[in-house]
Amino acid sequence: MRTTAFASRNTKEILRDPLTLIFGLGFPLVLLVLLSAINSGIPKEGNVTMFEINNLTPGITVFGLSFLSLFSSMLIAKDRTSSFMLRLFTSPIRPAEFILGYTLPMLPMALAQTAICYAAAVFYGMAFNANVLLAMLVNLPIAVVFISLGLLFGSVLSEKAVGGVCGALLTNLSAWFSNIWFDTSMVGGWFEKAAKLLPFSHAVAAAKAAVAGNYADIMPDLWWVVGYALVLLVAAITVFSVKLKRS
Amino acid sequence: MNAIETKGLTKKYKDITAVNALDLTVREGELYGLLGVNGAGKSTTIKMLSTLTSPTGGDAKVLGHSVKTEAEKVKALINVSPQETAVAEKLSVRENLEFISKIYGSSAKEAREKAGEMIEKFDMEQIAKQKAGTLSGGWQRRLSIAMALISEPKVLFLDEPTLGLDVLARRELWRVIEKLKGKITIILTTHYLEEAEALCDRIGIMAKAQLKAEGTAAELKTLAGTDDFEEAFITIAEEALK
Numbered sequence A: 001m002r003t004t005a006f007a008s009r010n011t012k013e014i015l016r017d018p019l020t021l022i023f024g025l026g027f028p029l030v031l032l033v034l035l036s037a038i039n040s041g042i043p044k045e046g047n048v049t050m051f052e053i054n055n056l057t058p059g060i061t062v063f064g065l066s067f068l069s070l071f072s073s074m075l076i077a078k079d080r081t082s083s084f085m086l087r088l089f090t091s092p093i094r095p096a097e098f099i100l101g102y103t104l105p106m107l108p109m110a111l112a113q114t115a116i117c118y119a120a121a122v123f124y125g126m127a128f129n130a131n132v133l134l135a136m137l138v139n140l141p142i143a144v145v146f147i148s149l150g151l152l153f154g155s156v157l158s159e160k161a162v163g164g165v166c167g168a169l170l171t172n173l174s175a176w177f178s179n180i181w182f183d184t185s186m187v188g189g190w191f192e193k194a195a196k197l198l199p200f201s202h203a204v205a206a207a208k209a210a211v212a213g214n215y216a217d218i219m220p221d222l223w224w225v226v227g228y229a230l231v232l233l234v235a236a237i238t239v240f241s242v243k244l245k246r247s
Numbered sequence B: 001m002n003a004i005e006t007k008g009l010t011k012k013y014k015d016i017t018a019v020n021a022l023d024l025t026v027r028e029g030e031l032y033g034l035l036g037v038n039g040a041g042k043s044t045t046i047k048m049l050s051t052l053t054s055p056t057g058g059d060a061k062v063l064g065h066s067v068k069t070e071a072e073k074v075k076a077l078i079n080v081s082p083q084e085t086a087v088a089e090k091l092s093v094r095e096n097l098e099f100i101s102k103i104y105g106s107s108a109k110e111a112r113e114k115a116g117e118m119i120e121k122f123d124m125e126q127i128a129k130q131k132a133g134t135l136s137g138g139w140q141r142r143l144s145i146a147m148a149l150i151s152e153p154k155v156l157f158l159d160e161p162t163l164g165l166d167v168l169a170r171r172e173l174w175r176v177i178e179k180l181k182g183k184i185t186i187i188l189t190t191h192y193l194e195e196a197e198a199l200c201d202r203i204g205i206m207a208k209a210q211l212k213a214e215g216t217a218a219e220l221k222t223l224a225g226t227d228d229f230e231e232a233f234i235t236i237a238e239e240a241l242k
Helices: A002-015 A018-041 A053-080 A083-088 A093-104 A106-123 A131-136 A140-156 A158-177 A189-199 A200-212 A214-247 B042-051 B071-077 B093-101 B109-122 B136-149 B167-180 B192-200 B217-224 B229-241
Strands: B002-013 B017-026 B033-035 B055-063 B076-080 B155-159 B185-189 B202-207 B210-215
Touching: A002 A053, A002 A093, A002 A106, A002 A131, A002 B210, A018 A053, A018 A106, A053 A093, A053 A106, A053 A131, A053 A140, A053 A158, A083 B076, A083 B093, A093 A106, A093 A140, A093 A214, A093 B002, A093 B185, A093 B202, A106 A131, A106 A140, A106 B167, A106 B185, A106 B229, A131 A140, A131 A200, A131 B185, A140 A158, A140 A200, A158 A200, A189 A200, A189 B229, A200 A214, A200 B185, B002 B042, B002 B185, B017 B042, B017 B055, B017 B185, B017 B210, B042 B055, B042 B155, B042 B185, B071 B076, B093 B109, B093 B136, B109 B185, B136 B155, B167 B185, B167 B192, B185 B192, B202 B217, B202 B229, B210 B229
Parallel strands: B033 B185, B033 B202, B076 B155, B155 B185
Antiparallel strands: B002 B017, B002 B055, B202 B210
């Protein structure tokens, strides 16, 4: 009951913030609409497939999930420095319940955000089939990556700082190294290597493979993301617990 | 039974001793005021008693349970209304109350009922659906105290409950606090001396990390040889700081 009550409070705090709707839903949808419009203007002879709806949407859904870090980190950072947290620290809520309470609301939000993006994509001509549902599930590990990063940064940074780190830096880094907006192999060198080392491009590749029905191509990339998700989740829980005790 | 009993309660931060060997007893049902100038150690004392920080020496028992070894049991018996705004801003008044009730173990139905009772008791019917962040300072404090009471605590810590409120809002909160007298044990910290004099059964004055004087407002005035409580506080505090 304590966990669900706390999770419910966190869900309301996040969903009632206009930033959530603007960045979590509005921004990815606007990008989808704009890039689809641009794609329709690209001559077919150019053979540019990056912005075709089946290639574009998996990337947009991953990019949209990067805002989960911003939402969770801002809530945690704000809570941490407020008297409201003092009140909760003197209550019977346990450390594990704090972590679950912050993490659990994010997963349905991630699913809803992805579902809405794919629904928009279907409107723009993407075929709706089981592969779309599979792609939504394939996005869960990268959602955990972003949620964990939010928990991690929210635990150590101030409310002002997380806005910069998660709102600007992380969303940009995850976009640059994801192969969503440009092919990192075209840049080459350390940039391409970094993109291959980080989880973002692997998450996009796995989601694209799911949408295309290339099932054999999903797991090699997805394992990479799952590994990051597990490591970051453990790191986030550890750091959060330590900070909780010190508070 | 004593609601609070501390023996040699000490908190040291590296070279600084915030609370030094505090021996304090608060009786059940008593409204006990903890006064002191800034840095006297009262906030640290409250933090230790409410399990927010562990003592580095001695121990404190809240209704017989050690804050060092039985923090979970202590947490179930107490509640705190912190100094600053301690409400979930984007939740309505009713939602804030139900949330706190649930984390103290109430079912959804019980939480709804208890929230309704608190809304009625604290005359918050007209703001029940309003988001807490949009309330005035006075209403937020009132909600904060209602949130502290919804768990039916045996011991309530009120940390500067009227800080920053206008005279009317402060008097209104005094009435709320007065209604609680005798029903639960209350530890009140305040910088408003008239507040302590008007509300508290007994008052402890802390200075230099120690309890320097204790008694009713009348006893403290006699001790300082003055009819004015503010003068009494100044005399005792200045004497201690020499």
